[in-house]
Amino acid sequence: MRVVEHAPLQSFNTFHVAANARYLVTLESPDELTAFLADSRFSGLPLFVLGGGSNLLLTGDFAGVMLCPRFMGREVLSQEVERVRLRACAGESWDGFVDWAVAQGFAGLENLSCIPGHVGAAPVQNIGAYGVELQDVVERVEALDLSTGAAVSFTRDDCQFAYRDSVFKRNPGRYLITAVVFSLAGKFAPRLDYPGVPAALAAQQDEGPLSPARVRQAICAVRYGKLPDPAVLGNAGSFFKNPLVSQSLADSLKGEYASMPVYPAAAGLAKIPAAWLIEQCGFKGYRAGDAGVHEKHALVLVNYGQATGAELWALAEKIRLAVRQRFGVELEPEPNRL
Ligand SMILES: Cc1cc2nc3c(=O)[nH]c(=O)nc-3n(C[C@H](O)[C@H](O)[C@H](O)COP(=O)(O)OP(=O)(O)OC[C@H]3O[C@@H](n4cnc5c(N)ncnc54)[C@H](O)[C@@H]3O)c2cc1C
Structure with a gap:
């Protein structure tokens, strides 16, 4: 220690x-x-x-x-035609783990490529990208209960995964995740139905058969093209969750704003892209001192240099207020605020 x-x-x-x-x-x-x-x-x-x-x-x-x-280690637990099981410790880099799995030809993680952070955090907000969520590939989460020190094991159901949510997110400070066990389908079933991905695949020099490695490369290319690299420009990825609203609110907004994208969500709700709402309120590229909204992506708040956390939070509040006043929709921040 x-x-x-x-x-x-x-x-x-x-x-x-x-x-x-x-x-x-x-x-x-x-x-x-x-x-x-x-x-x-x-x-x-x-x-x-x-x-x-x-x-x-x-x-x-x-x-x-x-x-x-900073628990390190990753291993193949079992490999059969139908199913591959992997285990990774909490301190491993998430993207390093995905790269390792994809390099061995294992399929199922490739759409979650290039997400920053550690393996131990991935179940907390049920990370998701390009049509795949962590819950699609998790078998079990190993943790320590910090209130007792006891080891606990969570099945996928126990994790209570939902959109950017889990039992771990709802009980902050209660569990220390030590490792995650993944269960991947042995058969490659690519998910390519996301804007930009087919074009990135078509632009590849490699014309060999479609593989998890090629999908990973395409996903990374799309992500690098629109998301700022935190090593260059401070950010925490998407700052707001995409709001889930009642179908009746979505219908009435759609009547007023015909170009508004709306997607079906669980429990009869509708999902509206937060980026669209923020952009409509004129915040894309907005800057207040060193706190700003990225010029290519309205969902990403950035630190241009010396912004304090309080300044970034004030900007987030300003955006929430504007979206609430114009659309009657509540934006919920995605990052943890301390
Ligand atoms: C450029 C960029 C792009 C991003 N893109 C995406 C994306 O596409 N999809 C997505 O879902 N997220 C995305 N994110 C958000 C972020 O990368 C993920 O939420 C990631 O899983 C956070 O990992 P971390 O290790 O940095 O966690 P931290 O920020 O350190 O912590 C996040 C939460 O997890 C908890 N936590 C961390 N480790 C453990 C542990 N071992 N046990 C228990 N609790 C723990 C923390 O207490 C906290 O509540 C992006 C962020 C950036 C900067």
């Missing part, structure tokens, strides 16, 4: 916002949790489990413990 007191967090969040944590504690193995829970320095302090900090907005210093699991 490594402990840093009054730790600077600027390099631990992809917004690159400056803030400190009272303690930054790194665990190299799940066994170290016992020592952590017994350490009186940390008792009674608020606790936040930190992965790669790519879904996090720090609006001030954190007067608690940032607990960083």
Whole structure:
């Protein structure tokens, strides 16, 4: 266990916002949790489990413990014609894991390529992209219950996955995910029905048969073309979830705004792209000091340099208010705010 007191967090969040944590504690193995829970320095302090900090907005210093699991390792548990089972530890890079799986020809993860962050965070908001969600490929999540220190195993049903949501997201600070077990169909069933993907595939030099590797390459090309690289421009990806509204509200808005995209969602609800709503309110490319909305993607808030977390949050609130006033739709932020 490594402990840093009054730790600077600027390099631990992809917004690159400056803030400190009272303690930054790194665990190299799940066994170290016992020592952590017994350490009186940390008792009674608020606790936040930190992965790669790519879904996090720090609006001030954190007067608690940032607990960083750095458990490493990934393996093929079983490989049969019908099914492949993989296991990856929480501290592995998510995209490094996807790359490793795809390089071996395993299918099912390729649409989730190039999402920043660690494996341990992926179940928390049920990461999703290009028509695939984590819940489509998860068999089991291994975790430690931080209230007791006991090891717990969650089946996919136990995880209560929903759009950008799970039992882990709804109980912040309760569970420390240690590893994820994946169950992939042995047969490659490409999902290409997403704008930009067929064109990116067609633009590839490689004219060999369609493979998970080629789909991964296409997805990465589409993503790099429209999303800013956090290493260059601080951001946390999509800042708002796509709102789910009643069908009657969607119908009445569609009557007023014929060009508004609407997609069917679960439980008879309708999904409206948050980016469209934000763009209609004139925020695409908007900038207030160093806090701004990306010029190519209205859903991505960016830190042009020295923006504070509070400034970025104020901008998010301004956008929410504008969308609420114009459309009567409530936008919900996706990143965790601390
Ligand atoms: C450029 C960019 C593009 C993105 N694109 C997408 C996308 O397409 N789809 C998508 O879904 N997301 C996307 N994201 C958001 C983000 O990458 C994901 O949510 C990712 O899973 C966060 O991983 P992290 O390790 O950085 O988590 P963090 O930001 O460190 O933490 C996120 C949450 O997970 C919890 N957590 C982290 N590790 C653990 C653990 N081991 N145990 C328990 N809880 C834990 C934290 O407490 C927090 O609640 C994007 C972000 C960026 C910057």
